[in-house]
Amino acid sequence: MTAEITPTTGSHSAILSLGVYRPERVVTNEEVCKTIDSTDEWIRTRSGIRSRRFAGPGETSVTMATSAGRKAIAASGLDTEQIDCIIMATSSHYNQTPQAATLVADALGLPGPGSFDLSAGCAGFCHGLAVAADLVRAGSSRHVLVIGVDHMSVGLDMTDRTSAFIFGDGAGAVVVGPSDTPKIGPVVWGSDGGQANAIRQEPSWMDIVNSGDYERPSLRMEGQSVFRWAAFTIGKVAKDALDASGVGVEDLDAFVPHQANQRINELIVRGLKLPETVPVADDIIETANTSAASVPLAMEKMLREGQAPAGGLALLVGFGAGLSYAGQVVRLPEAPVES
Numbered sequence: 001m002t003a004e005i006t007p008t009t010g011s012h013s014a015i016l017s018l019g020v021y022r023p024e025r026v027v028t029n030e031e032v033c034k035t036i037d038s039t040d041e042w043i044r045t046r047s048g049i050r051s052r053r054f055a056g057p058g059e060t061s062v063t064m065a066t067s068a069g070r071k072a073i074a075a076s077g078l079d080t081e082q083i084d085c086i087i088m089a090t091s092s093h094y095n096q097t098p099q100a101a102t103l104v105a106d107a108l109g110l111p112g113p114g115s116f117d118l119s120a121g122c123a124g125f126c127h128g129l130a131v132a133a134d135l136v137r138a139g140s141s142r143h144v145l146v147i148g149v150d151h152m153s154v155g156l157d158m159t160d161r162t163s164a165f166i167f168g169d170g171a172g173a174v175v176v177g178p179s180d181t182p183k184i185g186p187v188v189w190g191s192d193g194g195q196a197n198a199i200r201q202e203p204s205w206m207d208i209v210n211s212g213d214y215e216r217p218s219l220r221m222e223g224q225s226v227f228r229w230a231a232f233t234i235g236k237v238a239k240d241a242l243d244a245s246g247v248g249v250e251d252l253d254a255f256v257p258h259q260a261n262q263r264i265n266e267l268i269v270r271g272l273k274l275p276e277t278v279p280v281a282d283d284i285i286e287t288a289n290t291s292a293a294s295v296p297l298a299m300e301k302m303l304r305e306g307q308a309p310a311g312g313l314a315l316l317v318g319f320g321a322g323l324s325y326a327g328q329v330v331r332l333p334e335a336p337v338e339s
């Protein structure tokens with residue numbers, strides 16, 4: 001007779017707290033237009049972006065994530081010993097080995113948590129949140145630190161007018177832990193690898209090595225393809241995420257879509273028939289697209305400015321490279337947000 005594995009069960013899960021890091025340096029559209037043939041007006045009307053923040057000298061995905069993570073843990077009121085897993089959603093850590101999550105865990109003084117990176121572009125944070133919620137539900141972890149961070153400016157070609165104006169840098173972190181009632185709904189996620197080329201690093205590391213031309217790679221994007229895919233697909237994803245949680249648009253206190261393009265978000269809002277009373281995140285105006293950091297940063301702005309209530313019901317949807325998406329309904333954290 002072989003031994004049976006002892007079954008485990010956890011509890012419902014919740015976002016307990018939120019902390020963010022926004023770099024000091026504000027980069028205006030005028031500054032971006034010094035290296036591309038464009039105008040402030042074109043960028044504002046086509047994307048909604050007025051400015052973004054770029055990391056300063058010495059700042060990296062690891063330092064930004066550490067700052068956001070420290071604030072999220074402080075806001076949760078937990079001790080560092082209580083964080084037993086850390087998930088870093090990022091596509092801009094400079095080394096494939098070691099993973100960024102162990103470096104951040106060490107910098108935060110976490111005593112040996114499970115730690116791994118997760119690469120799903122701008123949908124990374126919502127993927128990480130889904131994994132963390134399930135770890136807590138399954139009883140595999142009790143408190144998980146999920147950090148969405150990207151240092152986009154380091155991989156931008158600032159002479160490429162199809163992408164240079166879109167991205168910014170930042171980090172957002174949440175602590176996910178147990179709850180008496182469900183406060184993170186089921187994830188709705190998916191991908192379309194047939195369109196993988198629409199957002200890509202170019203050249204690949206192997207192509208660089210083979211060419212002997214050691215220039216750093218850049219992000220390249222087929223903007224129109226991404227726009228069409230997002231406008232067509234993400235409205236349905238948002239609806240499916242609401243249905244999966246049994247929540248109607250009229251129940252929402254906030255809609256927090258990925259901050260890729262304000263026009264995309266307006267189309268999603270229209271498709272969802274979102275009541276005008278439901279506030280929609282607009283962090284893109286001053287933050288641009290910070291990839292994996294975009295959703296938690298946008299949440300933080302809504303809570304900080306009182307657009308959304310602590311503990312309110314929010315629909316989150318991340319989408320981007322892959323092309324991939326993930327979305328879920330959550331209760332916003334009740335702990336004071338650490339900005």
Ligand SMILES: CC(C)(COP(=O)(O)OP(=O)(O)OC[C@H]1O[C@@H](n2cnc3c(N)ncnc32)[C@H](O)[C@@H]1OP(=O)(O)O)[C@@H](O)C(=O)NCCC(=O)NCCS
Pocket residue numbers: 036037038039042043046047122161162165166221222223224226227260261289319320321
């Ligand atoms: C990038 C994006 C803002 C471009 O907007 P658009 O309305 O699709 O613009 P188009 O690519 O159709 O180009 C329209 C015109 O503007 C020009 N143009 C492109 N970039 C420009 C720029 N930065 N400044 C001025 N003109 C520009 C084009 O050359 C084109 O000119 P033409 O009509 O004379 O041929 C938009 O496609 C977008 O946001 N896509 C999604 C990107 C995204 O979200 N990426 C991240 C996902 S996570």
